[in-house]
Amino acid sequence: MRVTAERDRCVGSGQCALLSPEVFDQDDDGLVVVLREEPAEELRGEVFQAADLCPARSIRVHG
Template sequence: MRVSADRDVCVGAGLCALTAPAVFDQDDDGLVTVLTPAPEEQDRPAALEAGGLCPSGAVRVAEEPSEP
């Protein structure tokens, strides 16, 4: 899993940081900061939820292809 965020479209709602605090934070301006671009297994469900909750679509969560 790879997590990224587009700070140019972030509106500072903070749902990402509230939902997945091990993966996301907010800077002093309230904009998203990715703490862990490749979350640990236990943090992945929260990261996925945060991606779905982001009102501006700034948070992106992508599954990496499995290795054969």
């Protein structure tokens, strides 16, 4: 699994960082930062949940 984010679409809701803090964070402007592009398998569920709940649909999960 590989995770990417389209920062130009991010609205800074922070749901991703709350749901999966090992994979996502927010910069000083509140925009998504992917901390781990290839997270461990045990984080799969929370990564997919973060992507599903992103209001801007800026998170992509590949594979």
